[in-house]
Amino acid sequence: MTVDQKKFEYKVGAFVGIGVLLFLALILLLGGDRALFTSSYLVKIKLSSVEGLxxxxxxxxxxxxxGNVKEIDIDPESQKLLVTLRLDRKYQxxxxxxxxxxxxxxxxxGDKYIYVDPGPQGEPALQDGQFLMSDTEGDFLSMLSKRGSEIERVFEIxxxxxxxxxxxNAGGQSTYxxxxxxxxAKELNDLMIDLRQLVGAKSRQGAKSSELSPGSRQDSQTxxxxxxxxxSILRKIDSGEGTLGALVNDASLHDKIKSFLGSSPREQYMKEVIRGTIKSQER
Known part of the structure; x- marks a missing residue:
């Protein structure tokens, strides 16, 4: 084998080696491990579930x-899922x-990922190996996937x-x-005012009831x-009897709707869903 042939073989081998290295680097990049060529550090987070991660x-x-997820394991102490994150150091x-x-x-x-909320500024930065707090609230899409059956009840309502x-509104009834x-409601309010006045007047005449005419006694009894x-009707309503009593006293419907709306970003999502439903019917 001549010297030129050996040089040629060395060049081919070097070219193939470089090609293999570039191919492996490309696989790592496509797999999400872009921290390969950057300065990085590791932090950990404990999660109850990592389904899809x-x-x-x-x-x-x-x-x-x-960054990206480096490792997923089970924490022996808490039995939660221990996720190790490799993060770019420039964001530390x-x-x-x-x-x-x-x-x-x-x-x-439905691709899963880890979302980090930076929180208030001025706090000490997390160091290599420290734990990141976990937020159990999640996002709206995660809430839908976990509580799909309950969301169905909202749409039923x-x-x-x-x-x-x-x-x-059939036949324009709502207009009337x-x-x-x-x-x-106004007439009922006026009736209650008149009723209180009559009861007060009858009470003042109680001492002179013997002097009342038979017609007045009958009016008083009526x-x-x-x-x-x-x-009696008001007591039944207050005790929850009948349809009106159930509507007035049973707060289960209010509690169910409140549990879906919540006091977080889910409230805005559900409001948008309700508005969209109403607008679609108006069209």
Whole structure:
């Protein structure tokens, strides 16, 4: 074998070796391990579930990619899932001891990733090997996947409400129903005022009841009977009897809707769903 042939073989071998290294680097990059060529450090987080999360999954800081998942294991002490994150060191001052991480869903395909909320500024930065706090709230898509059956009940409530509104509005009844309700409420208020005045007057005449005419006694008895009947109706409503009593006293419907709306970003999501349903029916 000549010297030129040996040089040629060396060149071919070097070229193949470089090609293999570039191919491996490309695989690592496509797999999400972009921290290969950057200065990085490791932090850990404990999660109750990592369903759909894999080694190499993305780690985001307020939507910006800052690293990936290096390892997933079981914590022997808490029996939770211990996730090790490899993070880009240039973002270390933004990930502090007040920051919190959570498992979230990305896009329609349901890819899982770790979302890091930076939290308030001025806190000490997390160091290599320290633990990141976990946020159990999650995002709206994760909540939908976990509580799908309960969300179905919300839409059932919306459908029943739609049917009720349609039945009330059939033939333009709602145009007359609302003014009638307002008028009825006003008349009931006036009736209660007159009733209190009559009861007060009859009480003042109680001492002179023997001097009342038979007609006045009959009016007084009728008034007292009506008052007792009204009081009986109000007691039944207050105790939860009948349909009106159930609506007034049973707060389960309110509690169910409140549990879905919550006091977090889910409230805004559910409001948008309700508004969208109403607008679609108006069209």
């Amino acid at each position: 894999n080694i190499g999954s993305v780690v985001q800081l307020s939507g910006l990619r800052v 001052d933004r990930i502090t001891q007040a920051s919190a991480g959570s498992l979230r869903t990305q896009g329609a395909l 919306l459908e029943e409400t739609e049917k009720l509104l349609k039945s009330l 129903l609302v003014p009638e309700l307002v008028s009825g 008034l007292m009977s009506a008052t007792k009947h009204l009081a």
